[in-house]
Amino acid sequence: MNWKTIARSFAHADMRKRIFAVIGILLIFRVLAHIPVPLSNPETLQQVLQNLFNSPDSSQFLSVINVLSGGALANFSIMIAGLGPYINASIIMQLLTKAIPQLEALHKEGEFGQKKINQYTRMHTFPLAIVQAIGSIYLIRQAAQSIGGIGDITANTSILQWVLMIAALVGGSMLLMWMGELITEKGVGNGISLLITVGIVSALPS
Numbered sequence: 001m002n003w004k005t006i007a008r009s010f011a012h013a014d015m016r017k018r019i020f021a022v023i024g025i026l027l028i029f030r031v032l033a034h035i036p037v038p039l040s041n042p043e044t045l046q047q048v049l050q051n052l053f054n055s056p057d058s059s060q061f062l063s064v065i066n067v068l069s070g071g072a073l074a075n076f077s078i079m080i081a082g083l084g085p086y087i088n089a090s091i092i093m094q095l096l097t098k099a100i101p102q103l104e105a106l107h108k109e110g111e112f113g114q115k116k117i118n119q120y121t122r123m124h125t126f127p128l129a130i131v132q133a134i135g136s137i138y139l140i141r142q143a144a145q146s147i148g149g150i151g152d153i154t155a156n157t158s159i160l161q162w163v164l165m166i167a168a169l170v171g172g173s174m175l176l177m178w179m180g181e182l183i184t185e186k187g188v189g190n191g192i193s194l195l196i197t198v199g200i201v202s203a204l205p206s
Contacts, residue, residue: 133169
């Protein structure tokens with residue numbers, strides 16, 4: 001890391017504003033990572049998480065997911081899905097670009113083509129976020145039952161409450177995607193990579 005370059009950046013008012021804007025976005029991301037998903041039995045949430053992550057039988061897979069999500073899984077936060085749907089959508093679009101001639105031609109059109117492909121990526125992110133949101137709820141429910149020693153945390157959950165939980169997770173994922181693109185527009189670096197890095201670093205101490 002070149003500290004002299006960073007110091008010179010702060011000497012310019014416009015760059016200073018961009019850097020502070022990015023820092024503000026990252027702080028919002030960390031705050032959102034502590035907002036829990038609305039459950040039908042919120043009083044059991046803390047007990048579930050304590051039993052789950054303090055258990056010696058806790059899955060290493062869950063620990064890895066928790067680190068990659070910046071601790072969102074431990075908080076059962078609305079950011080559990082994170083950037084996974086967007087990353088998966090990006091991979092799918094890259095594969096489709098090679099497989100579908102129309103998309104390949106669009107990719108070669110320069111900036112206009114790249115904007116269209118980015119738009120398609122965002123559109124694919126939404127359904128993938130729904131699938132991952134449902135999967136995340138079932139994963140934490142199964143882990144709570146088998147490892148945490150807690151009953152079904154979604155018991156007596158109505159259809160409306162399920163919709164609320166899924167909407168919260170999908171909304172968190174889409175918001176995170178927008179924040180990443182906003183950071184990229186500031187020209188301070190790749191927003192998606194920066195958010196992933198900050199999430200991992202924030203979870204390392206635990």
